[in-house]
Amino acid sequence: MIKWLEYRNSNSKDIVKRSEGESVRILGWVSSKRVHKDKIFLSIRDRYGYLQIVATPEESSDNIFNLAKTIPVESAIAAEGIVKHDPRAPNGVELRLKDLIVISKADIWPVTKSALKSPELMYDKRHLTIRGPRSRAILLIRSGVIKAAMEYFEKNDYVLINAPTFITSAVEGGATLFKLKYFDDYAYLTQSSQFYEEAAICVFEKVYVIQPSFRAEKSRTRRHLTEFWHIEAEAAFADHDDIMKVEEELVSYMLNYLNEHYSGEIKTVKKSGIKIYEPPFPRISYDEALEILHSKGVEMEWGEDFGADEERVLSMQFDTPFFVYGYPASTRSFYHMNDPDRPEVTLSSDLMAPDGYGEITSGGQRIHDYNELYNKIISFGLDPSQYEWYLEIRKYGMPPHAGFGLGVERFMRWILELPHIRDATLFPRTPSRVYP
RNA sequence: GCCGGGGUAGCUCAGAAGGUAGAGCGCCGGGCUGUUAACCCGGUGGUCGCCGGUUCGAGUCCGGCCCCCGGCGCCA
Numbered sequence: 014m015i016k017w018l019e020y021r022n023s024n025s026k027d028i029v030k031r032s033e034g035e036s037v038r039i040l041g042w043v044s045s046k047r048v049h050k051d052k053i054f055l056s057i058r059d060r061y062g063y064l065q066i067v068a069t070p071e072e073s074s075d076n077i078f079n080l081a082k083t084i085p086v087e088s089a090i091a092a093e094g095i096v097k098h099d100p101r102a103p104n105g106v107e108l109r110l111k112d113l114i115v116i117s118k119a120d121i122w123p124v125t126k127s128a129l130k131s132p133e134l135m136y137d138k139r140h141l142t143i144r145g146p147r148s149r150a151i152l153l154i155r156s157g158v159i160k161a162a163m164e165y166f167e168k169n170d171y172v173l174i175n176a177p178t179f180i181t182s183a184v185e186g187g188a189t190l191f192k193l194k195y196f197d198d199y200a201y202l203t204q205s206s207q208f209y210e211e212a213a214i215c216v217f218e219k220v221y222v223i224q225p226s227f228r229a230e231k232s233r234t235r236r237h238l239t240e241f242w243h244i245e246a247e248a249a250f251a252d253h254d255d256i257m258k259v260e261e262e263l264v265s266y267m268l269n270y271l272n273e274h275y276s277g278e279i280k281t282v283k284k285s286g287i288k289i290y291e292p293p294f295p296r297i298s299y300d301e302a303l304e305i306l307h308s309k310g311v312e313m314e315w316g317e318d319f320g321a322d323e324e325r326v327l328s329m330q331f332d333t334p335f336f337v338y339g340y341p342a343s344t345r346s347f348y349h350m351n352d353p354d355r356p357e358v359t360l361s362s363d364l365m366a367p368d369g370y371g372e373i374t375s376g377g378q379r380i381h382d383y384n385e386l387y388n389k390i391i392s393f394g395l396d397p398s399q400y401e402w403y404l405e406i407r408k409y410g411m412p413p414h415a416g417f418g419l420g421v422e423r424f425m426r427w428i429l430e431l432p433h434i435r436d437a438t439l440f441p442r443t444p445s446r447v448y449p
Numbered sequence: 450g451c452c453g454g455g456g457u458a459g460c461u462c463a464g465a466a467g468g469u470a471g472a473g474c475g476c477c478g479g480g481c482u483g484u485u486a487a488c489c490c491g492g493u494g495g496u497c498g499c500c501g502g503u504u505c506g507a508g509u510c511c512g513g514c515c516c517c518c519g520g521c522g523c524c525a
Contacts, residue, residue: 047484054484067483101483125475126486127460133517134460189523205525230523231450241525321521363525372525420525434525445517 017116020091026061029106031096037108038093039064040116042144043086053081055110056103057092058144062277065102066092068110077113087144089117132433139440140449150281151429152439154271157278158421159223161270162244165263171246172217175224176206182399191229191239202227205418207348208403210247211379214414215406221246223421231444235433236371238422240442247416253350253360253378256415257336260364260374261292263419264334268428279429287428295335299358302327302337318344325369334373338362347393348386350378360415370427376417383407 023037031037041059053068068081072095084090094108124142128134135142142148166173179200190201206222213220226243246259268289271279279287297305306313309326313319318340319327327337339358342351349359361377380386386407390397397404425437435441440449 045486047487048481049484049487050481052483054487056485065485099483103485121476123459123475125460127462127474129486130461226525228524232521232523233519234521235519237524243525318523375525418525423525 017091024061025057025059025064025104028064028096028108029104031106033096033098035096036093036111037096038091039108040091041089043084043088043090043119044144044146046084046086048082053078053110055081055084057090058149063103063146065104065107066094066110067097067102067107068113072109073111073113077110080113080115081110084113084115085119086122087119087141088115089119090114091116136435136441136446137449143439146281148436150278151425151431151436153278154275154282154429155421155425155437157271157275158267158425159242161267162221162223162263162419164270165266166219166221166246169219169259171219171221171248172213174210174213174217174220174222176203176209176222178203178225182403189228189230191227204228205243206245207247207416207418210245210416211403211411211414212406214247214249215410218249219246220248226418233444236423236426238434238438238442239444241423241434241438242421243418244421245416245418247414249414250412251378251415252413253338253362253415256376256378256417257296257338257362257364258292260376260417260419261294261334261336264294264364264373264424265290265292267424271428282429282431290333294333294364295331296362297335297337298339299337299341300339305330316341316343321371324365324371328365328367328369328371331365331367334364334366336362336364345377347389347395348379350380350385351389366423366427371423372420373424373427374417374419376415378413378415381407381411381413383411 017040020038021040023031023039025039025041028037028039039057039059041057041064043055044058044063045056047054051070055066055068057064057066068078070078073081091114092108092110093112094110096106097109098106123138124135124145143152163173179195180203181200190204192199192201204226206224206226210220210222222243222245224243225240227240228237229239230237248256248259268287272287272289276286302319303313303315306323306326311323311326313323338361339352340361342349342357342359345359345361349361352358352360359377363372364374365371366373380389383404386404387397390400422434422437425431426434429437431437435443
């Protein structure tokens, strides 16, 4: 057995710094191939990117030249060659092939030029199509999104916690939970870690989670997944204004982080790059939003929630992300705290992306008083016994607190202007897809 | 759940008026100036989503069903 990691002494990134004529060994996959009579171009992909290998009859033996000619794309290979700096090569540098070893030969690659136009095929073969340059770039950026969020929270003394996936009661209230067998009983998949965060803030003050949430909504749109990654945070002693500041700082921090560390990948996905927004973001009240809509001829009564059309009209008024706050209590879940100065509205807000990309975050101040929460559960027609532990936290020193949730894939779809939210995930889950 | 669009070669699609199907890409063979999802020539390739009906004859007309895509509702 050959120790491949010891065989390798360079890669697609390192080779740029190597001097002309040096002999190096690399590992990777043949991402594409162009065969001429006396010249073969192989594009090799490794962890760091792409590298061109050129084979000619003069520099390679007949066996190696023929191997390069016939090797199927996406075969895993080891190659040795001479470094040549050449402006005609994609990165200004290439490898003149001396030796080629097929570590694992590939079958005929099923992803053809026209297959790229077939979303269904692309996602049926997602285990293969993720190797494409665009998917590769998006998924690298995704790892940057998670890293940026963690870095922001760690710098601000938040504690990372992990919440359960199996739960027994709904955060939002009902029909959108996935139900599954749990031994002799039933359990559900979580749709938010918020309640668990609220328990945890009484020991850590500030907590965050980054994990999947599940929604059993048959939403046939380009901004819904049944399984999405949720960045959620909760802070004790914080009020609604405090948490909006956290949200805009986080979003801005992530944008700057990505711009700094992932500019190459971003360019692959979106030539113009991402836009950077600095806090504070504009804030408009629900009432002001309603006025704007009325002035644009949208018919809507106070107390109704905004639909997709309304959100679109609103977002046209801004070229930055913006908050809409002060939603009527009837439009928000039971745990939202009502404004003491104006009980018909809640201390809550949504952060909307510009250009019609929709809600990016949703948050607000939670009810910390036991009786207030109990009465609101009743008034929403819900059963307090379903929320026993959640209520009980309020009996043991629950301070005012606030929190929010951000959808990772929605955030990515917005900043990268992806045509569909599934493009932001490795293996998307939608109402019609749980495979592969 | 509601509304709209669509299922024809491995893939993307064309096929108004019923007469057992075409192109491009892929694949195979050959050619080829440093190619970037290379290009050129030739070849290969289809129970026209499924079931039933009308008809001498159905991809094309009628009925039922299944699946996919998008929008809405709901939300991140």
